Amino acid sequence: MPEYCTSIINLRYKDGSVGTASNPEMFNRQSFEKLKRDSLRRGSLFVDHTFPPDRNSLGAVPTMQQWQQQQVKWQRPADVKRLMGLESEASFLVDGASRLDFGQGLIANCWFLAAIGSLTLHKELLVQVVPHNQSFEDYAGIFHFRFWTFGRWVDVVIDDFLPTFQNQLLSVKSKSVNEFWVPLLEKAYAKLCGSYADMHAGNPSEAFKDFCGGVFMNYELKNKHDYDHDDELWGCLSRASDCKSMIGCGTFAAGGVAANTLSKTGLVDWHAYSVTGVTEVTHRGSTVRLVRLLNPWGRQEWSGKWSDKSELWNEVSFEDRENLVKQDDGEFWMQLEDYCHNFNYIAICCENPNFMDGDLTCQWKCMSYNGRWIAGKSAGGGPWESTFHMNPQFRINVSSVNGENMDNNNLLLSLMQKTVQNRNNASKNTMGFSIYKLPESTNAGKVDPRHLRNNLVRQSYFTTDREVMELIKVEPGEYVVIPHHQYSNCSGDFLLTVYTKAASEDLGITQLQRLLNETLLDGKTNGFDLTTCRSLVAFSNPRGTSGKIDFPLFAKLWEECIGYKELFHQCDADRSxxxxxxxxxxxxxxxxxxVGSHTIRMLSFRYSGFNNQVPLEGFVALMLQLDSNNSRDVYEFEYYENDIDDDFYEMSIFF
Structure with missing residues (x-):
């Protein structure tokens, strides 16, 4: 069962509101549709004056000398191909997006490219970040991409001028020389960060977060291995893979050695990699745990045990040997023990927290709040400061869940400090949060400092990173969460997100409609109406009479809908x-x-629009009906509608 669906039910905003996945906010107030329409009407190619093709957008790239930066020229894809002596037409995507599509260039953003490698493994996330209805047909020199940033989805518009150096793309390069989706995605993210130079150095978890808005966890691999926690780590990796997580990692910074230096093991020092798979093989009667990794350079691989050229592959079964692809593509296998010894950390990001403690069947409810520390008013500093009580306070109620194992973690808190452009120039303060259990007699309103004494449940670690996150187990009751800086009178904005475990609930018709319209649709569509959603529930659960669908059935329905969406775009030959x-x-x-054409014609009339063409939402219902009739008997059913609002925990905010 695809457990990642748990987050989709509960962690979405109200359908249609600005900043949601289905209705992202216009970054820099730029409308992709309007700008493209205006460019086509004028017969001119779009130039983005908010991120112009000049040195300001490039920034002071640390890996380039001054004379090199002065020689950078900005070219559109057709001009790039001409400079390379190529005559084929430029394309946005060639044969779909793959983790093996690209290699790193002169910008030291391996962390971002490692995140793209992981993103390509999850098509439902990829199409959210990279709208696939883009091409060089109907060309206007304009493209757009979507990112989650500080609690909101934004749509980032760019022109297609790309930086080149010595007739080659300066940064990421596609292995298919006429494919440009990755360089264009990189440019959009550079715009979000402030410049290409602002993408210099980072952690894959940062890009993971901006690709899905989910939760992440970093593990120090050497500590896990040294304390004999290999089983725990392997369990986490396996759960993360099952939960459709994005996984990245980084090697150690060798003393006295520059970043991105090739070591004698074939690994690159101080470098980010994607984790693209985990598996177990049987070798001489013993089980060997293997981790598959991808170097964003697109080359240079591990040369030790279980590498591409290792003789150990000759001592396993033919089926296990199929895992090995002998080509210099930057992807390779490592044994878990070698992995822990050679890599410093691992970053895992998923739309929900289930991978963290192994409780894969639960659902989570989420509440977010944008807050601010104001010097002299609400920037009270750490718990040792006399002004600590001045910090913003968030009171939350944690309820017990029927059947819940109280040994499991049930509360996750995330605190992000907001930064403004440019990413690498932003000043970040040391921050954290404290959680206190409140006595039952605590009055409403802001908590008196006396109630905080001796009631501390958890003090998070302090960090200057963008985000601090803690997953803990708490008893049912009322708590107060206090986000704070280490020192008082440090102003700044923050986003606090609280996840609490919830009982598994059936999904009603209106909830299903809101979910499908927000997460599945793109392009030209009027959205799923209630009648279509009733049909989907009926086809998925023909014996049901409640008008609802339970979670296991919904998970299956969701997988089918994703498949129908991919098929729809494949068959839309004219891209209409x-x-x-x-x-x-x-x-x-x-x-x-x-099934005969007559049957499909009749169903098409039922699910088509005014022009007798079938939109995506109609196609999903049509295909689900055909598949249902093709695989089982058709049962009689009735429709019931039950309007149920999202049941989020209330939070009280005080200053």
């Missing part, structure tokens, strides 16, 4: 955003559905 009758017939036949 809707399927003609012939395209719909081809789609059904590609699924191996033995």
């Amino acid at each position: 955003g809707a399927l003609s009758l012939s395209e719909t017939v081809n789609a059904a036949h590609s699924r191996g559905i033995a």
